[in-house]
Amino acid sequence: MSTMRDVAKKANVTMSTVSYALNGTRPISEETRRRIFAAMDELEYRPHPLARGLASKRSRILAILFPAIERGLGMTELEFVASTADAASKNGYHLVLWSDETNDPDELRQLTRQGLVDGVILMEIHMNDRRVNLLRELKFPFSMIGRCNDEYNRYVDIDFDQTIREAITYLSGLGHTNIAYLNQSQASYEAGYGPTVRTHAAFDEYIRSSGLKGIARFCRPTRQAGYAEFNSLLKDQPDLTAVVTINERAIPGIMQAIAERGWKIPDDFSLVAIVSSVRMAEMMLPRLTTLEPPSAELGRLATELLIKQLEGDGDGNTQILIPCRLVLGDSSGPCLRMSGRQDLRMEEKTSP
Amino acid sequence: MSTMRDVAKKANVTMSTVSYALNGTRPISEETRRRIFAAMDELEYRPHPLARGLASKRSRILAILFPAIERGLGMTELEFVASTADAASKNGYHLVLWSDETNDPDELRQLTRQGLVDGVILMEIHMNDRRVNLLRELKFPFSMIGRCNDEYNRYVDIDFDQTIREAITYLSGLGHTNIAYLNQSQASYEAGYGPTVRTHAAFDEYIRSSGLKGIARFCRPTRQAGYAEFNSLLKDQPDLTAVVTINERAIPGIMQAIAERGWKIPDDFSLVAIVSSVRMAEMMLPRLTTLEPPSAELGRLATELLIKQLEGDGDGNTQILIPCRLVLGDSSGPCLRMSGRQDLRMEEKTSP
């Protein structure tokens, strides 16, 4: 393994010249730079990240704080991590994974104090997030996938307003006039979990302004809860014809409750997921219509935001909102049950 | 941010003594160590990982090579990563994520040459794996979740023989005598992907030795392929009553094909997944019976194996095989269709 000193010797320059050539941080004559890079090639020189980090006080390592897996991570979180690692690497950074088992901000403080990483990417953001408060206080660089109550700091997030609006517009376009929203758990709402809070408010508001009938409910993330919540929902609103849900794990229970009524999806009832990956939607039968989250893009953008901040060409705070994208499945359509247009019923056999 | 020099000054010792006290690498008098740790506490001293790594030539950073997400990662891979990060942190290591987009061994060579990480964890291992060959050649420390053709090196893997055997034994215990195995794609078999190759061989062998009827097929990981493969399978073997599959993404297609025949699961046909997470099995309707992979344990063990090797208390190579664990769902049971025992049919309504 050759060192910068070896390169300098071979190129007949001093180490500092090699360093400046490598980092492009001061002008080098064409001839000299040629010699240096030739020497590097010949020696297969790789700069040592630890040495560079120690000397420059910039490790070029980022961390992503990964929530405890038990809390029910899925494809979306997987994509955040993968795309973050990818974006980091494309910008010459490494990404370390910090698993936030304890959800203890003090653990995060220890980690930042260590000085291994230049900045951290947060996900699963709450309206009033202790981790965010801590990092602000420490003035430790970070960016978020998600956002708090206030509009400070750098974040990328799903545009939940737009996503909810699109789900409802889509269903109302199919003729649905009475639509329920099955949210995540009440506990997550009370904890101020961003998606739960924002979608709840957005649903209420859009239903109100659109003149449709609508009802929103919380639901624990289990099939049993989905089953029970659905039945309770229909007891209150017998003419409900569609459910929109962000609660992926409740979906099998909803489907079972629908089947047990002898109803078919989508002819008798429509189901639209929001923030569910197409990958997951494909696993359901019938294939779910979903508003797919831009997970990979969120991960990439959060990383780029953070790197910009670290490299100083950040223009203060940056906020980016991206709506989910509607991907049609076989779980949504006009409701034939209420309309009486039974003649429109789809053939039993659909292509797989 | 205080440094080791500050601690030394405050404790009235030299820096080397602080260092030795911290690392426990040479005897320190009780009195001195007390003073040193008191000083550390007071100064909230955190050793600087970059400096430590540079001086000791051991970064205490591990990498996990994360396959391209397009290739269809799921919960299992998510758990590998999360549990690896966790095990690393519990042992005083950090974990960086290297995404293997290109699947190019030369990229891996560059990364190892950089000298940032002490060792790397590989997953998605093939029988003859270029990455493994490369790391062996470079004598770069690594461990694997999965294994190659030979028995060299450190690995943890699923015991596919045992897993297949348990799936078949379970089904044959329910009275099934004609069982199909729906594997991953032919392409993955030809590429020598471990799980595909090993389960294929295990199924053949166990069917042969058990006197049951069985047929194994490859299948692309799409619902369309699952649908088509299932129908083709039943054309060849009309008295088939159960399918075992490792091909999670084909399952919705299988279920649809079953439903279109007017069959009910499990009364008319049984479906058993292997190496599918319970989380995923819970998303299906009916809830899938699965042989759940010990993902978190595999990740943890692979990490511990690697760390042992790095810290020199490794007793050469270590091989660990763990079978999947049967978790009953509602997709498997005795076959009433063939037996004619229609009277045993389950009630339509099952609890969610």
Added chain:
DNA sequence: CTGAAAGCGCTTACAG
């Protein structure tokens, strides 16, 4: 456009 040198914050032989 290039050099000489101090320093980043640790570890680890070498000595006693």
Added chain:
DNA sequence: CTGAAAGCGCTTACAG
């Protein structure tokens, strides 16, 4: 049981 010092492989003022 403890110290004094070289060194890990870079970066970056300071000088010219």
